[in-house]
Amino acid sequence: MLIGIIGLGDMGKVYAKAFAKAGYTVHGCDLPQNRAALEEELDPLGIKLIDDSKQVARISDLLIYSVEADRMEEVVAQSSGSAKYGAIIAGQTSVKHPEIAIFDKYLPADAQIVTFHAMHGGGFEPAGQKLILIRYRADDAAYQRMLDLFTSIGSDIVELADYQEHDHIVADTQAVTHVGFESMGTAWAAAGFFPWENASYLGGIDNVKILITLRIFSYKAHVYAGLAILNPYARHQVKRYAKSESELFKLMIQEEEKAFRERLYKARDFVFHESRKPIMLNDAVMDEFAFHGSAAERRPNSHLSILSMVDAWYHLGVNPYDNLIGQTPPFRLRLGIAEYLFKNEDLLEESIQTALYDKSIRGDDLEFHSAVREWSSIINYGDMEGYKKHFNQVQAFFSDRLAEGQKQSADMIRRLMKG
Numbered sequence: 001m002l003i004g005i006i007g008l009g010d011m012g013k014v015y016a017k018a019f020a021k022a023g024y025t026v027h028g029c030d031l032p033q034n035r036a037a038l039e040e041e042l043d044p045l046g047i048k049l050i051d052d053s054k055q056v057a058r059i060s061d062l063l064i065y066s067v068e069a070d071r072m073e074e075v076v077a078q079s080s081g082s083a084k085y086g087a088i089i090a091g092q093t094s095v096k097h098p099e100i101a102i103f104d105k106y107l108p109a110d111a112q113i114v115t116f117h118a119m120h121g122g123g124f125e126p127a128g129q130k131l132i133l134i135r136y137r138a139d140d141a142a143y144q145r146m147l148d149l150f151t152s153i154g155s156d157i158v159e160l161a162d163y164q165e166h167d168h169i170v171a172d173t174q175a176v177t178h179v180g181f182e183s184m185g186t187a188w189a190a191a192g193f194f195p196w197e198n199a200s201y202l203g204g205i206d207n208v209k210i211l212i213t214l215r216i217f218s219y220k221a222h223v224y225a226g227l228a229i230l231n232p233y234a235r236h237q238v239k240r241y242a243k244s245e246s247e248l249f250k251l252m253i254q255e256e257e258k259a260f261r262e263r264l265y266k267a268r269d270f271v272f273h274e275s276r277k278p279i280m281l282n283d284a285v286m287d288e289f290a291f292h293g294s295a296a297e298r299r300p301n302s303h304l305s306i307l308s309m310v311d312a313w314y315h316l317g318v319n320p321y322d323n324l325i326g327q328t329p330p331f332r333l334r335l336g337i338a339e340y341l342f343k344n345e346d347l348l349e350e351s352i353q354t355a356l357y358d359k360s361i362r363g364d365d366l367e368f369h370s371a372v373r374e375w376s377s378i379i380n381y382g383d384m385e386g387y388k389k390h391f392n393q394v395q396a397f398f399s400d401r402l403a404e405g406q407k408q409s410a411d412m413i414r415r416l417m418k419g
Contacts, residue, residue, distance in 0.1 A: 001145060004028060004060030006053045006075060008038055010122030010220075011092055012066035018126045018153040020045045029056050053079035060084060062149070066092040069226035070384065073102045080106040088112045088142050094170060094223070095230040096163035100136060112142035116150070117166065119173075119328045121219060123410055127154030132326055134160050158325050168233050169323050173331040175227050175234035176241050176312070179375050180305050181213045181330065182224070182391065186371035188213075189397035191364060196290065199299040200361055205337040206301060207289045208281075211412055212330045214405025217398055221391035228379045229387060235379055240316050242376035245308035249369045252302070252355045253362070261352060264307060267314035268342045276321045278343070281336040281416055289412040302355035304365050306338050308372070329413040336416070 003019050005012050005028035012028065020026045027048040030038055039049050050056045057063055057079040067075050072093060083089065089111045091099040096115060103113055119130035131150055135143050150157050160166050188195050195201035195210050216224070228234050251260040313320055320335050341347055354361055378386045395402070 001025075001061045001149070002027075002059060003062045003064065003149075004050075004056040005064045005066055006056055006079060007066035007068075007092075008034070008042070009066065011118060012064075013038075013042070014122055014124075015064070015066070015092075015118070015126065015153075016042065016047050017045055019149070020047050022152045024149070024152075027056060027059075029053055054082040057082040057087075058084060060087060062088045062090065062145075064090045064092060068222050069093045069095060069098065069230055070222065072099060073106075076102050076106045080108070083108060083111060086110050086112065088114055088138065088146060090115045090146070092116065092118065094174060094227050096134065096166050097232055098230050100163050103136070112138040114138045114143055114146045115163070116146075117170070117326075118155075119326060121215075121329075123406060126150075128156060130158060130325075130327055131155040132158045132160055132166055134163050134166055136163060160326075166326070167231050169326040170227065171231050171233035171237045172318055172320065172323050173326050173328055175231055175379075176237045176309070177328070177331045177334050178216055178224050178227065179238050179241060179372070179379070180309055180334065181209070181216050182394070183368055183371040183375055184209060184305055185213045185217055185394045185398065186374065186390070187364065187367035189394045190371065191367045194398075194401070199297050200301045200364065202298040203290065204283060204286045204298070205281075205303070205306075205340055206298075207286050208333050208337050208412070208416075209305070211289060211405055211409040212333055214398060214402055215409035216330065217391070217395045218402040218406040221388040221395070224391060225384050225387040229382050229384055237312070237316060237318075238376050238379050241308060241312040242372050244311040244315060245304065245369060245372045248304065248307055248311060248355075249365065252304075252365065255356050257352075257356055260356060263311065264348075264352065267310045268348075270314045271310050271320065272339060272342050276319075279332065279336040279339055281333070281340050283340070285412070285415045286337075286340075289408055289415075300350050300354040300358060300361070302358070302361050302365055303341055303351045304355060304368055306334075306341050307351065307355070309334065310338050310342060333413070333416060 001024060003024050003026045005016050008016060008028050008030040016026050016028055027050050029050045029052055035049055053075060063083060065076060089107055093099045094117055113136040115134050115136060117132045133146060201210060341351060378390060
């Protein structure tokens, strides 16, 4: 099978290399200004660079579009008429509603559509990583070829029959998860401090928060903008997260302990029911991955971001453990630290008392509250450019530590996600 990849950015390159190493013939194209660098990187693996997308489409048995979501229609419109008869066509975008609509609009009737979504970033090899495979319009032989392909590179394949189910899961595992971490980063940037220099964010689950936040801001804004704005289910879930955060924050500043406690206990009993198989994060490993200071210096934290997520899951009726079939590392770790907090009676009680009565953390919680509102509004308005600008501003604040954060977060993910 001859594989063509249109778009050799971070993820396109990862899969081009994996397919070539598995013995497949791979070629592809990218923007002209990137060609020289790509040839230097990919030629040694036998991956051939082609002049344009039409030429790639014409000779490919499997044609993969690995381009930005907001450029997908333009690129498919340019090249789809050149697709080889009966070719398998796939997209690598993280939101499938617009991708499938584009394929329906432009692809020939004989195209076999089996699309996929790799649930990891460009810093990871595909082997052992979750990959969602979705059969949209394909015969058994074409679908089996795609299963065989991803099996050959070691992907942990999750098969879904419906792209709408995929987008439901991704709204939770990616869009809302990212907004939570983006809001933390935005709050720290607005307050003008790095969290690893503040005793309220030392050790344990705060190390996870910091490293995953840095990891998210080390990638490109368009990826997250597309996930949040183009997914038809994301706006509803993000709006619910913002509502949960706002309602909890009001109870906190009014010191309504009874209502606050009862609400959190209801959410805890729903989400962390005994029937759920726990993740059980290793607290020793979490303590190990710190930028500065030690857990011994830690001050109590309200963990409003985590309380809000669990409350939102409860009000949405979402069982996040079910969504582990489409997990990403940030989602698994977010669920893991939520589980760690809510199943540790002493830590949960400390969080409740801090949220209600510790004024030293109230300013940080106010910044977080404002940040959640900002992100929710941008997503609700469908403001793609506003999302990118907001993201890039926060990214600039953390710019000097993003490379280190990406490396440490990758190490932490590998350690914490074993088993």
